[in-house]
Amino acid sequence: MQMEQNGTFWNTQKRCLLRSDPGRVVIGLPGDFGTGASVGKGGVKNRPKQPIALYSSVQRQRSLPKPLAANDLRPKNRLCPELKCPKMSGFALSGHEVKTRSVGRSFSHLPRFASGSSKLLLQLLLMPLRVSNVRLSVEAPESGLQERVARSLHVPAGEIREWKILRKSLDLRDKRDIQFVYTVEVIVPEEDQGRILDRVRRESNQVEAFNDEPFQLPDPGGEPTRHRPVVIGSGPGGLLAAYFLAERGYRPIVLERGTPVHERIRDVQAFDSGGKFEPESNYLFGEGGAGTFSDGKLTCRGTGPDVLRVLELFAECKGQQPGKPSILYYHRPHLGSNRLPAVVKAIRRKIESLGGEVRFKTRVEDLLIRDGRLVGLATSSGQITTDVAILATGHSARDVYTMLVNRGVPVVQKPFQIGVRVEHSQELVNRVQFGSRHYEDQLGNADYSLVVKGFADVFTFCMCAGGHIIPSVSQEGYFGTNGMSLSKRDSPYANSGLVVTLPTSEFGADDPLAGMRVQEMYEKRAFELGRGEYSCPVQRATDYLQGTRSSSVPAFSYPRGAVTANLADVLPPFIAKALQAGLPSMDRAWRGKFLRDAVLVGPESRGSSPVRIVRDESTRESPIQGLYPVGEGAGYAGGIVSAAVDGLRTARAIIGRFATIK
Numbered sequence: 001m002q003m004e005q006n007g008t009f010w011n012t013q014k015r016c017l018l019r020s021d022p023g024r025v026v027i028g029l030p031g032d033f034g035t036g037a038s039v040g041k042g043g044v045k046n047r048p049k050q051p052i053a054l055y056s057s058v059q060r061q062r063s064l065p066k067p068l069a070a071n072d073l074r075p076k077n078r079l080c081p082e083l084k085c086p087k088m089s090g091f092a093l094s095g096h097e098v099k100t101r102s103v104g105r106s107f108s109h110l111p112r113f114a115s116g117s118s119k120l121l122l123q124l125l126l127m128p129l130r131v132s133n134v135r136l137s138v139e140a141p142e143s144g145l146q147e148r149v150a151r152s153l154h155v156p157a158g159e160i161r162e163w164k165i166l167r168k169s170l171d172l173r174d175k176r177d178i179q180f181v182y183t184v185e186v187i188v189p190e191e192d193q194g195r196i197l198d199r200v201r202r203e204s205n206q207v208e209a210f211n212d213e214p215f216q217l218p219d220p221g222g223e224p225t226r227h228r229p230v231v232i233g234s235g236p237g238g239l240l241a242a243y244f245l246a247e248r249g250y251r252p253i254v255l256e257r258g259t260p261v262h263e264r265i266r267d268v269q270a271f272d273s274g275g276k277f278e279p280e281s282n283y284l285f286g287e288g289g290a291g292t293f294s295d296g297k298l299t300c301r302g303t304g305p306d307v308l309r310v311l312e313l314f315a316e317c318k319g320q321q322p323g324k325p326s327i328l329y330y331h332r333p334h335l336g337s338n339r340l341p342a343v344v345k346a347i348r349r350k351i352e353s354l355g356g357e358v359r360f361k362t363r364v365e366d367l368l369i370r371d372g373r374l375v376g377l378a379t380s381s382g383q384i385t386t387d388v389a390i391l392a393t394g395h396s397a398r399d400v401y402t403m404l405v406n407r408g409v410p411v412v413q414k415p416f417q418i419g420v421r422v423e424h425s426q427e428l429v430n431r432v433q434f435g436s437r438h439y440e441d442q443l444g445n446a447d448y449s450l451v452v453k454g455f456a457d458v459f460t461f462c463m464c465a466g467g468h469i470i471p472s473v474s475q476e477g478y479f480g481t482n483g484m485s486l487s488k489r490d491s492p493y494a495n496s497g498l499v500v501t502l503p504t505s506e507f508g509a510d511d512p513l514a515g516m517r518v519q520e521m522y523e524k525r526a527f528e529l530g531r532g533e534y535s536c537p538v539q540r541a542t543d544y545l546q547g548t549r550s551s552s553v554p555a556f557s558y559p560r561g562a563v564t565a566n567l568a569d570v571l572p573p574f575i576a577k578a579l580q581a582g583l584p585s586m587d588r589a590w591r592g593k594f595l596r597d598a599v600l601v602g603p604e605s606r607g608s609s610p611v612r613i614v615r616d617e618s619t620r621e622s623p624i625q626g627l628y629p630v631g632e633g634a635g636y637a638g639g640i641v642s643a644a645v646d647g648l649r650t651a652r653a654i655i656g657r658f659a660t661i662k
Contacts, residue, residue: 129153129193130166130210134182138170138442142180149184152206153196162187169331170443175435185210215305218656220248225658228253229388230377232364235289236640237631238392239347240310241647246354249660253386254348254356255379257363257397258286261341268293272559277476277534280361284396284474287360288344290606290632291640295464295484296335298327300641310644317346321487332447336487364393364400367407367627374626387626388658390650392643394633395609396474398516410614410623411512414635417461418519418575419499420567420602421481422541423556426466428597429494432590445489448496450586456574458582461497461607465489469558471534472606478523479530479537480605481558493557497604500578515610518572522603526570530563537565541598544568545583556599570603609635620653628654 134148145165150157167183188196193209200207231242234256245252257280258264264286267278284290298314300307311328314320319335320327327333335343348358359381368376368383376385393400404411426445430438433446440446445466451459462482466489472482483495507514529537536558543550550564568576587594612635615622622629630636630643630650637643 128162128185128187128210129196129207130183131186131207132183133204133206134184135171135179136182138178138180138439145182145184149186152200153186153188154199155188155192155196159188159192160186161189165326165329167329167331168325172433172446175437178434178437178439185212213305215309217244217248217652220655220660221657223658225387225661227386227388228661229390229654229658230255230384230386231390231392232377233257233289233392233394233397233631233633234287234344234348234358235392235394235631235633236291236644237633237637237647238289238390239344239351239647240313240644241390241392241630241651242351242356242358243313243347243354244648244651245654246351246356248655249355250655250658251355251357251661252351253384254351254358255362255364255377255384256287256358256360257380257393258282258360260360261287261292261344264288264292265341271471271534274560277473279474279476280363282474283470283472283482284394284606287348287358288340289394290396290472291643292340292344293337293470293484294482294640295462295467296337296340296487297462297639298333298335298641299331300639300645302642302645306645306648307641310641310648313347314343317350318342324487334485334487334489336489337484338486366403367409367624369407369624372623372625374624388628388654389626390628390630390647390654391613391622391634392630392647394631396606397633398475398520400633401513401516401611404613405512408624409627411611412614413504413507413510413512413515414608414610414612415501415503416515416519416610417497417499417607418502418522418572418603418605419458419461419497419579419607420571420600421469421483421495421604422460422498423469423493423495423599423601424594424597426492426494428593429465432593445494447494450589452582452585454578454581454585456500456578458498458500458578458586461499461604463494463496465494466491467493467495467557469493469495469536469556469601471536471558471560472604473534477527477532478520479527479534480519480523480603481536481601482604482606491557495557497607498579498600499604499607500575500582502572502575506572506574512611519605519610522570522572523605526603529565529570533561535561535563536601537567537570538562538599538601539565539567541583541595541600544600545580545595553599554597556601558601562601567600567602608638609633611635619657620650 131149131152134145134152136142136145136148146160146163147157149163150160163184163186165182166185169181171179171181197207197209229245229250229252231238231252231254234254238254242252242254259267259281264281267281268283271277271282283293286292298311308328311333315327319339321339325333352358361381363380364377365380366378367374368378374387374389376383377389401411429448430440430446433448447463447465449460449463451457464483464485467483467485468491470482470484472480483497485491502518504515507518526537527534538550538553538556540550540553544567547566547568549566553562553564556562583595609632613622613629615629615634620628628650630647632638632643637646
């Protein structure tokens, strides 16, 4: 809690203000002083231009209760988690009596939410419960969820005043009874909270008090900057950093080496049809970054307000499809590569509407550094003067890595994932996951996730149900694979990365870019095996285990043709050995169905960055002052959402430090 002018307390957790004026304590939302309603004897009275006022009384009486004095404030209260208002009792709120049993306890009666200021006040005063592991059959209507939650709490369903889904996942372990599993936020009468928690905790750990931290950005800092901040790269890390900077008035300039997304789609489609490779407009470079054509999964290991805010922004920007599970709480939200371009374009338009600027076909070629501080950027379109730049170029901008090392920017080796991509028929995956019952119309095509522990773990990565294998190419003369699926996931094929983490001890050299050269070496071999035509090296999984080249392979989804090969030739020996050891275990997990008709392609070499660009954990700044590395390319994220969150958090650090441009 921070003390501001005139006795105002700012509660960062609840986004509320508590102010001690002479004779009273007032509570309200930031920016809402001057609106609201007075609360005292007789209840709420709507009074424009007046804040919400809370009074305490030692005992109930007809006279106006004694107001709280400033020195009555102590830490920790359910009113505002960092405060206690002693002996608060005996006043009315919207006609409902509100009282507390003891100091520091929550209010014992929750009136049905009113509108306006009363509702805001109640939301500030109360904390809900979180109920976990609430289960419904996939065939049961979701309208029955409230009854299930009430049963978990041992209360009548009618006593649950408000509830919302926090998370929804799918439990496929029992094929006879596939279930959705929910985590739900619930508001019940305050007088019942203690009783509910005491009873349920004796039976399980399914219910707990819940107080989710809200999303916040700081007010602009005081350090002056003379130039607009620049964001290098328009992938999820760069776009989200630019959006939140623009939202706070910093008018960022976004530099994208590739083309706008509508031009990029045209170039990708032409390449898939056998056309020429465009070095700055392809599956990896262009508006939206590599994620634009990488399936559109919005999974993230992290949770919390930053993750939720990112998902909310995606939903606002055409990411939420009617009739699809909410991307805000579904455990594996998926947009599809045909939906992501619209989302990317919508975010760019928001940035521009807030005063930002996006410049396409502008490749950053050098950093201008003076006395250890960034002073500008040399680009393919000329020089830009700036003292704040967010570097969000993605993990395929190898020319940027080389430039950084040459400029003395600290870059270190990082383990990265490499392996193959495996493809099955989608029908096989559906039967393995759903059993004999056909849930495809209700649940869509099934996905899967497998991990095999060993001297080096083998795990699936970026599984694309109803998807396609695509070329993952950013340089002429190199070849790698990736996967994607459209929003309907209606291809007859299912593919997944099958990768192992390559430790730095296997890089063969100590310099920062040794891992990048490992990637290049095996991608170049794959290109040569494909006869220089971007044909895809392919091998049956059973032949891979035998070490023999396949004489033929089943039909599969790669668009530009294939060439049979021994995929061990396009993998580091450490990775090839780990796959040899792990594949039989995956086959056992599927009861002999994983390997039989599976096709392997590769190499799958762009799953993560082989370097980390050093930055301070707190300031998020490189040792080169003014340079802020972000996202997958900087080695701090893995996936669309985690990269976006990393960009958001760097924007927050910049906002809190620098003043806006006047």
